Amino acid sequence: MLIRDATEADWPRIWPFLREICAAGETFSYPVDLPEERAREFWMLAAPNRTVVAVGDDGTVLGTAKMNANQMGNAAHIASASYMVDPAHSGRGVGRALVDETLAWAEQQGFRGMQFNAVVATNTNAVALYESVGFRVAGTIPGGFRHPAKGYVDLLIMFRPIGADTGA
Amino acid sequence: MLIRDATEADWPRIWPFLREICAAGETFSYPVDLPEERAREFWMLAAPNRTVVAVGDDGTVLGTAKMNANQMGNAAHIASASYMVDPAHSGRGVGRALVDETLAWAEQQGFRGMQFNAVVATNTNAVALYESVGFRVAGTIPGGFRHPAKGYVDLLIMFRPIGADTGA
Numbered sequence: 077m078l079i080r081d082a083t084e085a086d087w088p089r090i091w092p093f094l095r096e097i098c099a100a101g102e103t104f105s106y107p108v109d110l111p112e113e114r115a116r117e118f119w120m121l122a123a124p125n126r127t128v129v130a131v132g133d134d135g136t137v138l139g140t141a142k143m144n145a146n147q148m149g150n151a152a153h154i155a156s157a158s159y160m161v162d163p164a165h166s167g168r169g170v171g172r173a174l175v176d177e178t179l180a181w182a183e184q185q186g187f188r189g190m191q192f193n194a195v196v197a198t199n200t201n202a203v204a205l206y207e208s209v210g211f212r213v214a215g216t217i218p219g220g221f222r223h224p225a226k227g228y229v230d231l232l233i234m235f236r237p238i239g240a241d242t243g244a
Numbered sequence: 245m246l247i248r249d250a251t252e253a254d255w256p257r258i259w260p261f262l263r264e265i266c267a268a269g270e271t272f273s274y275p276v277d278l279p280e281e282r283a284r285e286f287w288m289l290a291a292p293n294r295t296v297v298a299v300g301d302d303g304t305v306l307g308t309a310k311m312n313a314n315q316m317g318n319a320a321h322i323a324s325a326s327y328m329v330d331p332a333h334s335g336r337g338v339g340r341a342l343v344d345e346t347l348a349w350a351e352q353q354g355f356r357g358m359q360f361n362a363v364v365a366t367n368t369n370a371v372a373l374y375e376s377v378g379f380r381v382a383g384t385i386p387g388g389f390r391h392p393a394k395g396y397v398d399l400l401i402m403f404r405p406i407g408a409d410t411g412a
Contacts, residue, residue, distance in 0.1 A: 105315040105316050105317045106316055107316050108317055110317075148273050149269065149273045149278075151388055151399060153390060154388055189385070189388070191388075193361070194319055214383045215381075215382045215383015216382060217382055218357075218403070219357070220357070223318065224318070231322075233383045233401055235385055235386070237386070
């Protein structure tokens with residue numbers, strides 16, 4: 077598996093599973109019927125932000141991540157990131173590789189922490205993955221997400237410090 | 245004091261204190277040197293979102309608030325809001341009146357809660373005001389804000405349920 081910067085040529089290989097994940101409506105707070113052009117604007121970030129793809133040995137796009145400052149101004153030293161793994165390629169460590177890549181980027185860019193604003197509490201695989209690399213639940217919005225099967229479930233804010241001065 | 249929908253004609257009366265508050269860099273995560281056109285885009289929201297002004301008896305704009313869904317898709321049932329009170333008119337209940345207006349709007353629009361994503365912990369007047377109307381700290385980002393005088397201080401996520409089914 078290789079992780080590299082996403083190019084415009086990757087978009088047609090990202091969009092099918094990104095659309096599938098949005099349409100399922102279980103893990104992301106994007107519109108379930110997100111139009112392709114808007115999805116591309118949301119996902120394909122320009123520098124200083126960054127979007128990457130995880131690519132298999134045969135060139136298949138297995139997953140993608142985007143990374144950016146979470147806020148502006150005097151809060152711009154905390155990064156954020158989002159991940160989408162093609163459900164057809166889950167369980168192969170793609171998510172972990174993408175998370176590691178975004179943390180390395182954030183440290184290299186001088187961010188002091190990374191924050192996820194909206195982790196669906198029932199997305200237990202994601203929560204466990206994030207915790208395994210040092211994220212902790214920093215806050216909970218009770219009933220913040222309407223799961224299509226489970227009804228109102230909590231939305232978690234997760235955070236991890238970054239950088240030598242934090243001991244991370 | 246009257247609270248009403250903001251119009252384009254109000255912008256030139258909002259911009260001076262909005263710029264002043266941004267430039268101080270103590271309470272908002274907007275760029276401290278926010279250009280006017282970008283500030284207008286951030287602040288002057290179109291329906292279904294809403295921006296209001298609090299106006300004194302002589303027509304002076306005392307403060308302003310904007311309100312919107314905090315997330316999209318299956319998390320779009322939680323509102324958010326932001327407030328700016330002209331420092332020249334603080335201590336007159338303008339902030340509280342604006343908070344009340346946004347809560348009433350959110351309930352009328354059917355939101356189930358309101359979330360503030362980035363309350364600077366040292367902005368104790370704001371924290372106390374929000375707590376006085378039922379908000380609680382739902383999460384803390386340690387060192388999430390670089391205060392120009394106090395250095396790295398915490399950024400708070402605050403939340404309040406809305407609607408009859410929550411007992412609020």
